[in-house]
Amino acid sequence: MSRTLVMKFGGTSVGSADALKSAIQIIRDAKKDWERVVVVTSAMSGVTNLLLDSAASASQGKVDSLPATESSLREKHFAAADALIKDESLREQTKSEINALILLARGLVQSHRRTRRSQSASDGHGGIPRRKDECAFVGSCRPRCRHSRPSH
Known part of the structure; x- marks a missing residue:
């Protein structure tokens, strides 16, 4: 064994x-x-707290700090890549993947904001999902979703 x-x-x-x-x-x-x-x-x-703080702000519609968050994430992770990865091609590939993850996170925030705005305009209850199955972002929208509970 x-x-x-x-x-x-x-x-x-x-x-x-x-x-x-x-x-x-x-x-x-x-x-x-x-x-x-x-x-x-x-x-x-420091990254977990940065992400949690940014998500909390974004969920309240405060997105002015998101570019600074992206910049901070890039700076921290790119510095580690520069210091640790000697092969230039691999280092650039790693940085590209870091960028892709940051852009994915940005897309999720934007999608969540669009979903909430369209619900607000069309459903008459302020874009706040009434049932758990109406919200694709359970957990990330806790401050406003009526169905969200710590167990979700």
Whole structure:
């Protein structure tokens, strides 16, 4: 039977390029003693709070800070890519994928805003979904959805 080590890194242990270098070394060292190593990471330090704050603002119609959020995400992740990925082609591919994820997030926010505006104009209840199955964004629209509860 093969042995597997699962390692989880989060917060400050993945918060900067230097921290990531340390995590990489820990993983390399573990691979010497384990047949399989599975690595799980959470967001870089500060990113989760940035995303949660931005989502809360956007859900209230406050989208002025979103470009700054995008810029901050790019800066943090591009700096890590620049410091850690020596192969230029791979580094640029990684940055392209980071951009794609940021654009996806922007598209989700815009789609959510359009959905809520069209519901508001057509359904007479202010764009607030009345039933859980009416809302495609359960969880991200908690401040206004009548059906949202912490268990969703």
